[in-house]
Amino acid sequence: MLLLCLLAIPASAWEQSFENHPGDEPQNVFSGGNIHNYGHGYIYRMYTPNSIEIKKPFDGYLGFTLIPEGTGSGKSGRAYIHLVNSDGIEYFNLRIGGIFNELTSPKYRVEVIEESSGQGVTIYVDGVERGSASYIAEKGTPEKIIIEGTRNDYVEVYLGIDDISNNYGMVGCDNDFVSETDDYQYYTVGYPKPDLAYMFTKIYDPNNNVIATQNISNYSELSIEKSMIVDPGTYSIKLFMHDNLSGNNYYFAQRNFIFNKPSGKSIILDKEEYAPGDQVQIFTYMPSYSSGHKVTVNYKTSSGYTSYTYDVTSAEQNKNWVLPSNAQGGSFFAYFRDSSDNVVAYDSFEIIAPLGTMSLTLDKSTYEKNDTVRITYKYLPEDSDITLILRSGTTNVYTESWRDLSGSGVITFNINGRAADSIYVKAVSGSNILKEATAKILSGEGFVSGKVYDSTTATPISGATISIGGSQTTTDVVGYYELSVPLGTQPVTITKDGYQQYTGNMQVYSFAFSKLFYLVPIVESDSNTLYGTIEDYYTGEPLTGTYIQIKNGSTVYTMLTHSRTGNYLFDQEGLEGTWTLTVTKTGYDTYTRKVTLEGDTYLSIKLVPVGGSPNIPDDGGSGGSGGTGGTESTDRPSREAAKESLTWLESVMPNLIKLVVVVFVLALIGWRF
16 A cells, blocks of 8 residues: 655645844844844844743744853853743753853754644754653643753853744654555655755664655655565654754654564455455465465455455565456455465455445344444445434433445444443435434343253253353253343353263343253264264354265265254264364355364364354364364364355356255265164
8 A cells, every 4th residue: 555645734834933034133032131143143142041931832843943152261051941831830851962162153953842642742952852751731731941051150151042933844644554565655744944954854764773864855755665664663754954054954853654564474455445447456474485375355246256366475475456347346355365275364345336226234133232333334425424323212322423424334333331222323414314224232131941952862851050141050850941141142051961061152132032952972982983063153053954074085974964953973984083074054154174083072063154253262162072082172163254255155156066965965864864
């Protein structure tokens, strides 16, 4: 992404007040001291020890030049700067320039600049930072500068002040970060250009080394080659003026930017939004090159979902690709995959297509109290506003608005536990409501009841301990339980001797809720087995008719989960070594992993629906092993970003292959059940 840095301040803002040039009449900007003609104009001078107050108000910047001079061999003095409020209460004082004497007549350019946080100031002398101070609230606002001069002996030691200014040069950028995809860092400068002087910039790396020096003309646009930006950290662009009369370099302004070099595997797109036909620049990074990695960019055309794929051939690779002109609007993802086809990183982007239908949608119809709401808007007219209102009954408890929107985009908002039971969102242009959307927020408790069954025999299990959302009970003689639990997604744990422990989640989305659970008996056999259950990641519902395949070389076994319990069991002879397990079901992301079989191995798998959260936590699984060679199971799919992949796969799969799979599945049903 090229960072085009613009100045938003009009040219008149750069006008500097150099009161003391030849021909200028001195103005009354001091109290104390006297007027003295010095070289190219008037200065204000005082005998030391004494002090002068600069009457110009301090409103974030004050620059001036100190000119010490003295008579008498070996006589010397010092200068101090004091920043005070309107009552004369001091914020800080700083010694400037060290000791001066009559043998040299140095000039010191002093810059007092308010920090970007607005909570303190930094002092620069000839472009070098010399000190800083934080504001103290009890002292009010700093308003004026007092210059104090001292001397070691009672001889003529003078302190002059020249070139006083409330304005200073600026370095402007519209972004504070540099990406791996950038070829240059662009910036602009503006400054008050006096006579007999020129301006230049120095670029400092994170170790404070100068990596570039550039002379500039008024309101220049400059660039830093990306090849100079190597080490991660904070870089500085500093603006200086070289005064031809004194030979001094005066510091004017500074702008920082940050270069974040990735440490792990990553993928970055050069923009967040594209139009059909745009060039897309994709940067991938891994600490060291590893073969078999590739990038897949999913998008949609008028014919349906499709993708662009290429191999990653180095540790750092830039790839340019033109988005097809028939690409459709929407939110999509670019995936960085390893040699096992697992997603190791991803980046999202938006395609803004013309002539779309205006819409405003929420990603859920029911939210929990700490959920993040995702508001998607498409094709809004210019200067539209979106407002979100949280309500408890008919009372509005929280309102937030996003102004001056247009086109398509996504807004996220965290409910953050606020006491509300509904969400109302509207898109407005002027006084017209364009689109509206609503959703519920869960609150209160629900009554949960049901039964616990044996997943193999489908008989009730009595005496099983069941815990849901912190509430616990034991099933009765017919396997029945009942509990009061908070509404929302709640953790579930069920234990019973002779059965694998059940661990998962359930969504309690109504005040009266019924739920059946199935425990898997511990298998103890003389040979290796692989067994367990397949469930929905969010609801905990058994996924019946799910296709499971295990493969070791040319040996392949397949089956479907139980039509009621979601149970599966592989107990064929010769099950040993490491197998590739693949689980697929329409509407869910494909699950793939390696499993080493050395005994009876239990594996509980939870599939994520297509379009599910891309940030599902890896909770370490909910299974174990009944034998010596069990592999730790995981509830997480093999990729981090669960987005539309299975839907896309089915859209491009030839109908003939679909038919073969259906016939094969029906044959398996007859074989297993």
